[in-house]
Every structure is written in C-alpha cells, then in structure tokens.
Amino acid sequence: MTLLAVQDLHVEFATRGLDNRLRVAQALNGVSFTVAAGEVVGLVGETGAGKSLTALAAMGLLRPPARIPHGSIRFEGREIIGLSDRELEKIRGRRMAMIVQSPLTSLDPLKRIGDQLVRMQRVHDTAHGAAARTKAEAMLAAVRIPDPARRMRAWPHELSGGMAQRVLIAMALVNDPALIIADEPTTGLDVTVQAQVLDTLRDIVAARNLGALVITHDLGVVAHYCQRVAVMFAGRIVEDGPVREVFSRPSHPYTRALIDSTPGRIAQLGWTVTGGTPPDLYDLPQGCLYRDRCPRAATACLAAPPRIAVSGTHGAACHFAGEAA
Amino acid sequence: MSFTHVLGVARRSPTFAVGFGAILVFALLAAFADLIAPLPPTQSFPYETLRPPGSGQFLLGSDGNGMDVFSRTIHGARYAFGIALPAGAIMAVIGIPLGLIAGWRGGWVDEVLLRILDVLRAFPTIILALAIVAATGQGFLNVILVVGFLDSPIFARIVRAEVLALRNATFVRAAVAAGNPEWRVLLVHILPNAILGATAQLPLRMAWAVRISATLAFIGIGVQAPAPEWGAMIRQGAEYVISGEWWVALFPGLALIAMVLGLNLAGDGLSDLLDPKRRATGK
C-alpha cells in the first residue's frame, strides 16, 4: 500500500538581493517518488540537492519564502499541499512523524522524558493518564533504552547522544504513525552508536509494517538499511530503484560518480572522479543539469532527459541510461 | 562598503534608511547652519521676546531673550555632532585597544576593566558625570572628555566580548599555526573581525553621548545658555511651558529626540551593513 506519493514536486525560493531585484532559486525541479508500507526508502544526495527540502515539503512544513508552484504530495491518498495548518497538525506527529538530526535540541530541556512522551499522546488525543504512561514506557523499551521505568524520569541533558536519538524515535512512534521521515538520523553520532540506533529503527519499521523515508548523504546507511533508493541532484531525482539494483548497475553518471567517490572504490579503481560545483539554482540551465560535470555529455543532453527504465522499478533520468555501463 | 551598498541596505532595511536619513539631514543642517538659519543663533531682539511660531521673522517663535528658536535649533545640531563625534572617537581610541587586550590576554587588564564597569553600573552615570564636570570645571571640552571617558569602558566591553568569541575561532587558531606573531594575530586577524560588531554599537553610544550632554546642559552643567545647545535650550524653555510658551522647549526637544532616534536606528542597521556576507560582490 502506498503511503506517500510525491509527484512532480517543484519548490522555489524568492529572495530579494541588495539591488532589490527578485531572485528565484529553483530548489526542487520535479521530484517524484513513493513510499509504501513496510519499506525503507533512502533519499541520497549531496549538500543543496534538496533532500531535506523534500522532507519538509512532505511534512507540510514549508514556509515562505519557499513556495510550491507545481506538484502533488499525497499522504494516505490525501493531498497535503494546500491543507491548513490545523489539518496538517492532525497528521504530523500522529500519522506521519519526523526524526531530525540534532536530538538534543529537539527535546524540551525543561520536561522529563516521560512527560514529553505523555504530552505527545495527549496533544493528539491518542491516550491519556496511566494508559499514556504505560505506552510511553513501552515505547522506550521498544527503542531498546535500558531500564525504561527509570528513564521516564530522566531529563534530556542526562541522556547521551545515542540515547537522545532513541528517545526521539520513541517520540515519533508513540502515536503509532504509518510513516516515518528521518532526516540524517545518525549524522553526528559515533560509528558504534550509529549502528545501534539504525538497527533499532529498522527493526521497529519491520515489526510494525511502517513506511520510512531516510534522508542521508551516507551510502553505507542506504546500502544496509534501505530497500529502495532515490538519488537526488540539483533538485531532481536522477536515479531510483531497488538498492541492490542501483548499486550493482548504477545507470546515471552521477550515481556512478557518487559510488566511485567512496574510499573503498578509490582504492580499487584509483582516482576517477572529478568533483564539481552543482548548478546555480538561481540560473538553471536547460536540459540535463548534470551535463557540465558529466563525462559522457552529448548534444542530446541539451534536452531534459526523461526517466528511462533500466529494469523493473529501476530507472534513471539520463539519455544513455538504457545502454550498458 | 560602497555607496550603492549603503543604498541597497537602506532599501532592504527601512529602519536603517530612516535613521541614516535623519543623521544625514542633521549633518547637512550642522554643516550649512549659517546658510540655512535665517538669523544668527545668539542675536537677541529685546523687544520681541517669546513670540509664538510664525510671527514675523520667527518661524518657530522666539525665546525669552528674543532669539530665534528655529535658528537656534538648527545651530544646535553643531553641538550635537560636536559632542557625538569626538566622544565617539575617544570611546574608540580608548575602548578598542583596551577591549582587544582584555579579551585576548585576560589577566589584570581584564580584571581592571570589569571592575571599572562594575563601578559604573553601580553608580548613576549622570551623578558621576555631574561630579566630574563639577570638579574639572564647566565648558564644552570638559563635557566631551567626560562623556567620552565615561563610556569608554562600556565600549571596551563590547570589543572584549567580540574578541572573546573570536579567540577560539578556527581561523585565529589557523593564524597562530601559520606562524603569525601575536601582534599580527591581534591586529590583522582579530581586530578587523571584532571591530565589525563593535562599530555597529558606536552610533548607539554616540546617541547616549548626545543625550547625556543634553541632560548635563539641562541641569545647568556643561554648555551654558545662550549657547544654542539643545539641552540648554530645553532648560531655558522649561520655565515658559507652564505659562503657555511651549515652543521654546518643544522644538529643540523634538530635534534631540530625532537625532538620538536616528543614531539608534542607524546603529541597528549598521550591523547589517557591515556584514561581509551581505556585501555585494562578484555577480
């Protein structure tokens, strides 16, 4: 069952420069993907590719000067774009929950962990009083926090980074949402802690048949915790498909460059990748946005590439995606 | 910081535009006071005292000495700048090195600075100023020196706070690692970055200087009537307010408010202006 369906999403920012002229940054340029129940979808890309913006849009959290000139975001069959804040608040934290990168700043420093979990349920009217406390404690146990009864009384500052991230996952899950959006959930955590947190997240998503959208720049997270992946570049999804398919047969030159930039591949293949600057979002060229950096750019690339199916659900927005790499 | 850049910031920040505009107007008034003012500021018309605004040659009326309120208010801008600029310069000259050393080295300079600040905070500034002026003697120069000195520690603290924030900045560390001698770290790397936030505070401190000098004049210390100083004029006019001759005090009062407000607004806008990240360059 499809939980989230983003279709041809465009987002732009209008700002005024010092010369008072209006400048429009085209931050998202036609993003389409879906997240179904029971699957973890990874959204990868580099700084400025539009990953976090996509997440914010899906949560209905975009605020001016960002605007959506075009596109559709359907959650559980219902169009999100254009909903009032009141209607969105009924969905956010209830049916759809977000886990952000900096756990310690996302927790209220003046409230005990247990009280925050209880409040989360009271706000959404899912449980109250003793029932809410029981549920809160059960959630802490579910995210593998040792001694949950005692942790209920803990203050946020008493938690380590890994524990705080677990509490945040518990907060996101306490109202039994259908979809979880995790924006760089383990960036900034230590390697050993990152693995523990990701294991927890994956196990819960599987056990409860949730859908999850994991936004990350870390190909390792995608490779081992996601079933499907969408690769973003300059506000577009350039390639998407099952993780193993995409990794074994990357069909967009940018995906190949990303994979070949990992140290392990450099050790095997040598220095093959020349990085470059992403295109100017204020002045996007016509056609393929990766053209300037692409080793196989041709005249055809002056026209915007369509998504070409490589196999099954694997596709890439490249004129040459059909050819064998 | 080009003129077009100032214009750009002014366009984006209306508060800065208003403040900057007000100061510009006062600066022009001060510079061309002799041309703009219809009468000499201290010329007395003994038979035409306390005329209401609009009577005869007195656009904004005349005061108790038969002097033109309009001309005097315009000339008052000279006194305002006469106090604001040198007092600001004194604050900068004393405050910047002091703040720089206190913030970078800490130690006794820092201790002394902080203790002076404690004393200043504990003591009502106006009474302190009053005591010093009373001790050193009246006169415009003394007022400038007192106001400048009194505010220097506060300005030094502003600089000190900036330096403290920069002391552990990576680029300062990188400057030491590159082999910069200490003086160069301070003058080339810390100062230009610390001065940024501090300079934005300078108009605010100048506004304080204008206000405090007017206050001193008002209580009869500092600049004395018939010199066309706003505080002195307000003091002079205050006694007539009850008897209905409101214009003598009102117009210098409005000028004082406009100038102080202008400096404050400009100070707020200046932090925008001095931010290098917003400096228009390249394309």
Next chain:
Amino acid sequence: MTAVLAIQNLVHRFPGGVQAVNDVSFAIAPGETLGLVGESGSGKSTIGLLATRLLAPTQGRILFEGQDITRLSAATLRPLRARLQVVFQDPWGALNPRMTIGRLLEEPLRLHGGNLAEARLLAERVRLPLATLGRYPHELSGGQLQRVSIARAIANRPKLIVLDEPTSSLDLSVRAGILQLLEELQRETGVAMLFISHDLETVRLVSHRVAVLYLGRIVETGPAAALFETPGHPYTQTLLSAHLPPDPFVALRRHRVQGEIPSPINLPPGCFFAGRCPLALPACNAGPPAMQPLAPGQEAACLRIADRTNRLEPAEDPA
C-alpha cells in the same frame, strides 16, 4: 632516519578534570601518513593541537625533527611553524572572513620570508581557479576553501602536516578530490602527515599506518592493511564491525558490544574498554594493559592477545 614527529608519553588534562590524552606515544617517519582514528572523546583532535603545539601538554614530550618542542615559547616556535603545518576540519571557519583568498595565500609566504608571487603558483598547485584570488572566503565552496587551507599549509614546504578531519564536512565527490590532492602532494614532496579522522574508510585509503584511540589511549597500532584486515583489540574489532561499507553486497558482521563511550572524567585504573568488553577478565581492571605484539608492526593493548583469545564472535548478520 629520525622521525619527523615523535610523541612520547603524552598526557593532557583539561581544567575540570577531563583527561583527554592518556600516555600516548607514536612516531611518524618522513613521507609517511599515520592515521589516527577514534570516536568522540578519544582525544584525537587534542593530540593534533598538541602535536602542532597550539596547546601545551600536561606531561610528556613532543619532538619535531629531533628537536624537543614540548616547552618552547610561542616566539621560538614561530620559525618552526613553516615546516609544521595543520589543516582543520571546518573549511568555512578556518579562513579569516575579511581577507581575500589572494591575501590568505600570501600570508604564510610573508610570515616566513617567501616570495609573495608564489601565491599564484600555490593556487595552481591545489587547482584553485585564479579568479578566486580576489574573492572572499564566503564566496567559495567548501571544497575550494579546503584547497586554500591546504595551499597555505604547503606554502613553506612543510615536513609534517596535521590534518584534523580535513574532509569530514565535505560532500563525497568533493572529498575524493581533496584526498587525491593530498596524495599527490605527499608523493611530490615527501611530506609526512598525521591524518586524524573518525571515518574508517578514508583513513584506510590514505594511511600507511593507523593508530586507534579509545578515551585518549592508543589501544592498537599497525600497518593500515593489517589493522583493517585482522584487528586485534576488541575495541578495534567493534569499531570496524560497526562500520557500514557503502556496498549492499558486503555482509555486515556485527559484534553486539553494547553501551556507549563513558565520560572521560574519573577513568578506571585498568583497560578503559573493559566495562563494555565481552572478553574482559578480572585482570583487565588491575592496571593499564601493555602493548602486545600481534603481527610485524602491529600491536594492541589487550591481555587477551597473549594467548590469542582476543577474537570477538560476530553476532548473526542483522541484514
């Protein structure tokens, strides 16, 4: 051949009792890259600051090209800094925002009596477009800024560059370009490098030898290939097994070591890892374990190595 840098029994305590560095010793030979890996609180960045004497150690000795620089004054150190350089993690914060790139590149030349005209050559050497010389740091990308920092570091032909997480805040494709540049520079000039990072893959790629830090102590050191292939210390094994290789076809072999790194205040007398280690023996808490040889050039501070019972059993593949 004398080591470019020799660190001997280095200890650093911060005010407040945090013991960041705990009896650390290592040496770096000319032309060699030593990778220093560790998680937060491992003291790796503090070691970088101590090695470049941007910080003075509490105890121990620092020898640069055979000269004891442990207690040298800032003024005496200054001429040495031409040959002892550092590149920091945050490219956006490491350059004076009010200086142009051109002036930033000239500065190290000016400080050590170089020819200012060489600034352009430096820019070309690190493949920085010459058009950037008139710009300010905020107008450049992170990768370009890191190239500026590297150019500044190599301006006076250093013998050692300490690189503190030089690529951690850069995107993957930009990162590769910087690593390639560093490798070229080392090949051309024979400069030694201390490469500090939490990124295991990158360390493996660039280092000849690797030292693994845990709570300010080196728990294992050895040639990069050997250490990554057959890690000896249980902590090294844990660390490597937690790493997520960017390849879905490489199975994870996870050791279920639980818990997180304890705070570096009031450290226990014995092995710091003993509290989390599934193989810990009572003797592990008695005192700091000595280094035990594992293979040529590889040694680890673990009692279990003596009778080769140091292998952690991998948990089931969680994928």
